[in-house]
């Protein structure tokens with residue numbers, strides 16, 4: 001059976017295969033630190049062995065709750081921000097029928113999202129949609145105190161409480177949070193919501209294989225056991241016993257850091273399947289929040305091709321040569337659509353008649369890779385056999401493992417995020433949050 005594979009044959013002349021292989025000892029040392037859970041931020045290394053530690057009973061309990069929500073609600077609102085919703089959305093979007101939410105007869109609830117912004121209009125429009133619908137809420141916050149999901153949960157809970165009695169409200173809310181602390185844990189205990197725990201030693205951006213991702217993915221109707229099986233396979237394929245040149249995560253971590261050292265300051269994650277747009281959003285947080293520290297780190301950007309070849313293609317082809325691309329190359333499309341012949345042939349496309357649309361997509365991918373590498377944009381390729389739960393599980397773990405190694409190569413702690421507190425402190429001061437009186441006075445003097 002094929003596995004995710006990496007192809008770094010298109011990163012020369014900026015980085016040669018010899019230079020990549022010369023990183024072997026250094027990378028192997030970081031991999032061993034990661035696997036021994038002794039590295040920087042070692043209190044957040046619970047994700048490393050998580051795929052092998054998830055029990056069948058644990059999956060069954062998640063699936064049972066998912067079934068309960070699926071039978072009860074036509075809409076389920078996943079309420080969380082950052083790692084508390086991006087992993088779920090990445091997998092659900094990658095697997096879902098693009099127009100499922102518009103189809104009358106559905107076998108799965110429509111998954112909606114809230115608490116990932118502070119938009120009053122978005123929130124109003126969501127409440128307007130839900131006020132006459134049967135809906136449930138999965139509220140997710142590791143800290144239990146993040147402002148965005150807390151505001152969204154307040155207004156959604158209030159709507160639910162106008163529609164149902166207390167016992168029914170309880171049946172329609174699941175909280176996923178810290179085992180013991182935080183406002184959400186306290187609220188869930190008081191209200192009697194069913195809860196799942198985000199392990200203390202798994203950071204938010206690494207938590208997709210905890211109930212944070214697994215419950216929403218199961219509610220959406222996808223196989224969490226297959227997702228975990230894929231992640232478990234990739235854990236085995238990226239272990240310390242695997243030779244460096246056979247370890248895709250090690251090669252990716254080494255190659256991207258060598259490109260960074262050569263002045264390639266921005267990495268653009270590229271997909272040729274619009275369903276992977278949110279996978280790229282998940283990847284941006286994983287790498288951006290893990291590496292953007294001490295005024296260094298590769299800037300993670302993302303584009304959807306060929307769509308964005310018509311918007312960003314010019315910059316990528318001829319802009320500053322400080323970028324490289326990491327292309328997710330998916331083997332096979334899941335469905336078939338053939339291009340019809342047209343007698344008039346006014347569009348001159350009859351040369352494509354009878355071909356699958358995916359064949360055109362593949363040639364666009366190859367043509368773009370040649371054009372961009374010719375233009376001085378190194379290309380790393382991640383080859384994914386197909387878009388299903390198993391291979392998404394492989395790709396999630398592949399990027400998580402590489403991110404830990406890459407952060408160690410960069411010399412930062414890949415598992416904390418001190419920088420995110422700055423905006424929060426200012427926001428609380430400007431809002432006059434109790435306890436921030438000094439900060440409020442200080443910031444107002446600056447306005």
Ligand SMILES: O=P(O)(O)OC[C@H]1O[C@](O)(CO)[C@@H](O)[C@@H]1O
Nearest residue numbers: 082083084141142143146204420
């Ligand atoms: O799950 P929580 O604690 O609400 O945090 C949500 C997100 O906010 C951050 O803590 C950044 O503020 C991310 O690391 C995290 O994924």
